[in-house]
Amino acid sequence: MNTQENKTNEVVKTMMTHRSIRHYSERKVRKEDLKTIIAAAQAAPSWVNGQHVTIISINDQDRRKKMAELAGNQKHIIEAPVFLVFCADFHRIKVACELEGTEFKASVNPDLLLVGAVDVGISISNAITAAESLGLGTVPIGGIRRSPLEYIELLNLPEYVIPVSGLCIGYPSDIPDLAPRLSMEAIFHQEKYNENIQDEIKEFNHIHSEATKGRNSGGSTWTQRMANFYKDDFYVNDSYKDVGEMLKQQGFLKNR
Numbered sequence: 001m002n003t004q005e006n007k008t009n010e011v012v013k014t015m016m017t018h019r020s021i022r023h024y025s026e027r028k029v030r031k032e033d034l035k036t037i038i039a040a041a042q043a044a045p046s047w048v049n050g051q052h053v054t055i056i057s058i059n060d061q062d063r064r065k066k067m068a069e070l071a072g073n074q075k076h077i078i079e080a081p082v083f084l085v086f087c088a089d090f091h092r093i094k095v096a097c098e099l100e101g102t103e104f105k106a107s108v109n110p111d112l113l114l115v116g117a118v119d120v121g122i123s124i125s126n127a128i129t130a131a132e133s134l135g136l137g138t139v140p141i142g143g144i145r146r147s148p149l150e151y152i153e154l155l156n157l158p159e160y161v162i163p164v165s166g167l168c169i170g171y172p173s174d175i176p177d178l179a180p181r182l183s184m185e186a187i188f189h190q191e192k193y194n195e196n197i198q199d200e201i202k203e204f205n206h207i208h209s210e211a212t213k214g215r216n217s218g219g220s221t222w223t224q225r226m227a228n229f230y231k232d233d234f235y236v237n238d239s240y241k242d243v244g245e246m247l248k249q250q251g252f253l254k255n256r
């Protein structure tokens with residue numbers, strides 16, 4: 001790449017130095033900064049400007065403890081000064097339909113789940129960049145989907161609203177190294193999908209095990225980690241097994 005292509009700015013620098021923070025100092029997050037983060041999350045694009053995202057802030061320590069446990073004993077949920085849950089939300093769409101005297105029928109289409117998940121993803125990404133630009137650290141918490149039914153109850157989520165990801169926010173007490181990424185060739189293809197990425201993956205295995213030596217993942221290769229994580233019995237039958245039931249309970253995919 002030439003220097004022109006490498007041109008950068010403060011926003012891009014913030015994004016390129018992102019790392020998830022799992023240890024926080026006791027320093028509080030200013031209310032105004034939290035408002036800025038929420039406003040940035042809300043400024044994200046959304047499908048047909050449907051704004052299918054609701055963010056819930058949880059402050060009560062007992063509820064935090066319960067939520068930390070339900071997300072797989074993730075203690076940063078208790079320690080972080082701010083803990084948010086991002087939900088994909090079609091309740092407001094149902095209300096809009098009622099106000100117009102129509103029925104909300106689209107929930108039978110699985111595409112709505114992509115709509116909700118993408119809207120949440122973009123919104124949470126805006127929140128992360130905004131928080132990091134203010135000197136704060138964050139970590140998303142997909143672990144909330146280990147106990148989606150319990151989260152729905154704790155958060156009082158109505159039909160057509162599903163919990164997608166948590167987000168811890170606070171001042172870092174410990175800044176980890178950047179987590180390595182695959183080569184750009186592995187993830188950015190020209191014209192058509194390129195399946196021949198074995199070499200890139202093997203090369204990344206070396207980078208990954210070097211970079212993670214001495215960490216929890218203990219110098220394992222990326223393929224070892226992924227193969228272990230995506231083993232059927234762990235993902236489908238164990239920790240995240242209630243997601244299908246949760247989607248039906250919340251009114252999605254009812255004709256399936």
Ligand SMILES: Cc1cc2nc3c(=O)[nH]c(=O)nc-3n(C[C@H](O)[C@H](O)[C@H](O)COP(=O)(O)O)c2cc1C
Pocket residue numbers: 018019020021022074139140141142143144165178179
């Ligand atoms: C949707 C989503 C859910 C995640 N859930 C968790 C989680 O439950 N707990 C956690 O510690 N990290 C979680 N992470 C953070 C990832 O583990 C992290 O982004 C990844 O290891 C790359 O590291 P980095 O963010 O420091 O670059 C999540 C990230 C994403 C995008």
